[in-house]
Amino acid sequence: MTARRLSSLPSFRAFGHRDFVAVWSGALVSNIGAWMEVVALGVYVTAVTGKAEWTGGIAALTYLPSVVLSPLGGAIADRFDRRIFIALCALAQAVLAGTLATLAFTGHLSVLAVAVISFFNGCVHVLSMPAYTALIAGLVPSEDLHSAMSLTSTQFNLGRILGPMLAAPLLAVGGVGWVLAFNAVTFFAVLWAVMTVRPQARPASTIPSRGLWADIAEGVRVSRRDSALWLAMVAMFTMAALITPFISLVPVFALKVFGQDATAASVLVSMQGVGALLASVMVGSLAERWGRQRLLDTTLLVLGPAAALYWLSPTLPLAMAAILVLGAVYMVAIAGLSTRCQERAPRGMAARVSGLGAVLLNVGYSLGVWMQGALADRLGVRPVTATAAVLFLVVVVGLRAQRPREVGVPET
Template sequence: MWLGALVSNVGTWMEVLALGVFVTEMTGRAEWTGGVAALTYLPSLILSPLGGALADRFDRRVYIAVCALAQALLAGVLAALAFNGRLTVEAVAVISFLNGCVHVVSGPGFTALLAGLVPKEDLHSALTLTSAQFNLGRILGPVVAAWGLAMGGVAWVLLANAVSFGAVLLAVAQVKSEAQVARPATQEGFWSQLSAGVRMARGDAVIWGAMLGLFMVAIFISPFIALVPVFALQVLGAGASAASMLISMQGLGALLASGLVGPLSARWGRERVLDIAMVVMGPVTAMYWLSPTLPVAMGTMFVVGAFYLVLIAGLNTRCQERTPRELQGRVSSLAMLLINVGYSFGVWAQGALADRVGVRPTTAGAAVLFLGVVLMVRLRRARGVAVAST
């Protein structure tokens, strides 16, 4: 499953870079680049809870395979339009929205299937390795995409992404033991399943706090992912190769962090490592956006990638490790809902504001706001502990 997802993610990041550069060059506006990226995640508002309930209702292997086929079809349509010279920003927007619909309903099933393949005590390691795989794809995908754009153009890059989903199908076919897959289909009503997931999340203060943390990260920090082409082309005055290098540096930082987070957690404690990442994330992201040159931006992006992995993996682990296995798909879908809705709003808002007041003030200001929220929450928590102790 890890290898299959890696191949698919390489293709996905090839497409992300190619479409980001395409939209930025065609429109010259950060708002359009951010808006198209937001359309991929906007369907979470409606479909994410449904995806979690479906993932807990059906055989997750079949469920993931069907979703992979749908994503391959959509990627193939993009490639066909590009080969025929009919690829437009509007077409990219529509297909990005449809792809977002499939991605939203498939994500909880994939997370829940992984959670069922490892013992509970190894869940944090499994999720960290999954984040590492995602970021390894982020390293390799943009590099291959930059080469593909230079040698063959956007059409060949999009075709490669369509083909990459075959690796997911091959991987799912290797999961054969029924004991390692989700629980069998339940007779519980569909809406009852949804309500059970919500009650589980809202009834556990740790899970709910982790979900709100993911939401704040998505609004203030995560838009750096989609706005890399804007920063490279418009702010640094570079090209697609610079955008590729920045995305790859984020992946390298995350890959390094995936190997260090386990030993650091064993030495200092997982919660302390997560708290440090929460405080540091805002300042290092602001430093990236204020970087004066491409080499400086690459260095700061490396650090951003490392802390971003620690933060996302840590908060996701908090959600999954406290959730019964039969509810993991639904709780995962609620976390994805908050992440994707926050990201959709954040990336569009930062893109729109960047066109009006500048990229650097907007994005660096958002990072500083995130730090302010984190410090405010820590202060309120400290006051609460002090009152309880008296």
Template sequence: METLALGVFVTTVTGRAEATGGIAALTFLPGVLLSPVSGALADRFDRRTFVAMGMLAQAVLAALLTLMAFTGRLTVPAVAVLSFLNGCASSLVNPAFAALISRSVPPEDLHSAFSLNSAQFNLGRIIGPALGAAVLATHGITWTLAVNSLSFVAVLWALWRVRPQPPSARERREPLWTGLVRGARVAREDPTLGMTLLATLAVSALVSPFIGLVPVFAIRVFHEGAAATSLLVGSQGMGAVMAAVLVGPLVARLGRRRLLEACLVFIGPMAAVYWMAPTLHTAALALVGLGALYMGTLTSLNTACQLRVPAELQGRMSGIYSMMIAVGYAAGVWMQGALADRVGVRLITAGCALFFLALVLTQRLLRPEAFAATEAPRAPELVAAPAASPHLDGGEF
């Protein structure tokens, strides 16, 4: 609801795709620095408590947005500042949340767990925009943001019910900086992890901006408003939920590697079909397919990263994965928004999607075995903790 309301607000007030893309980028920009830190902290402390504190911070920011809307002080600069702060909170929460899931289910169920997590998130992308559009039409942005603020009560209650495994004594002992360096070393020395993280970066920069630019597409191309934006966002969510139901059977039938390859090959063309759709309803139909492929792609990449490291490193790996998404999306959505103002929305966004396809096909041609290792166990010597140092045993963060 908040994404819909603020996207429509910024696009309507400014009339510029660059502004809408810039606001979306501000939400992801803090993840460039904070996601790795969050991952390291998630490996040291109780992940449930850590996530709850971040969610509480997001609830406070949502309440501030609501208060400004009620008092008539909501402006685009204010939205930008609060979006940045919300991005800081999200950057601290998201890696710990993914690591919390990894701590709560056995490895053989992890892909399905991430798929179900994506399903519940994308159900919000169906219900939220529909409800948000109805509230926007009848009561305006103020009450839309108010309902969003109240929703955090349900989030905090759900977290209170979670009972994950606590971190081990070794995880608690490792100093923060040492943990960050160790996570980066493991990602650098494992070619499969490096390739998976680069694929995540490319998807985020070249394909993911379709999320932040939905209001621009609805308003600038189809000359519609909140209802059209809601339809498109809900269509993406519908596709993701449908894919979440199918991921388990597809993994069992095809394997993680083949599913990941298929998603990477088809997501670029599907994104191009969406951006070049001649009508709103055709775009919504294409977005169902794009939402499904997008969910399948990120879920497969995230699962591959998590299964390549032991439990004690899953928070850090989730942080690095989240950093790749933040870097790619923040740069991609701003760049595509800025170029769309000068060249045209369709040409830039569809061109980026097809460029991603070219990258994937080139990778398959030059390294046909590239994704084979995503289903292979990781060499244990690459994840071994460094030898204990007397200078690092005390005074940790």
């Protein structure tokens, strides 16, 4: 089915816009390579160290730079051509991935090298994400924004399916070096995509600029004053800290709990992507039938139990089924919260609001994945992760009891 025919369906309306399709396609190729690298490095670190804390810690290094750089990236993206900014970031990430590949091919790859380069890769990634989110929001009209955000999550999760599927045989035949080299090449798909997009006229902000850091501070103040926007960000932070670590801890679950190998880790990651893909097909119709608020409120309530079900699965086949459900619910939640943030962002401040959301998301994830990994080494993987899932449910219920209509996505 072509993009034009797909665009007639509620969930795929954004595919009716040529520039969106170009950026979506380029990002998909890059994400396939990125997920190949995630699996390869996760298996490498877990096998070399035998510690969940190391696996979670290195994953945290990729996202921890967002404390400073996401707001900075948002402020920069609101000032300059987002296409050029994203292209420069893609080139930098290609160089970093190529460096890892070179170290692997020459026999000099180490956990320390992985940690250092993951940190620098995280710096570039968090700088570019506000610009990418704002670019996507500018490629479609407001009525297709939810479709665009959902399809962006779909693209991310398609990479999560295809990346591990390609990583497993490539790891078996060529080793870590070939996976890392493949990832380096895929960044050029992003370069092609953003350079084919027509330049966007930067919208004039209704809030005058007073300098880079003042712009960042203004973005925080505006977000805090909008209670619906701020509560969406709080929900995003809590989800990142308590639920999202399941993504990076898949190799730990496969290798340490089930005693399996890289193939099992790849299958679990792929099953999560399948669940997210299935959800993306249905989310548009569900939002139209139930309403965005009800859909997101329900999703947030179900997310904790779905995560607990996954972590407590007694066998690998049951874990595969559970992570498929978890992947679907998680995709709907993150797409709904992201849409809420972009809908509430004032004119000319979309990237700054996206940057602040990225700070909360990435800091929460960095702290959560490291702490859950460290505690899992001492108390066990299942007790720690399942407790975090139950705690998330308690937090969501508490937020709903306090302001039930602002936790989800109000109708627009």
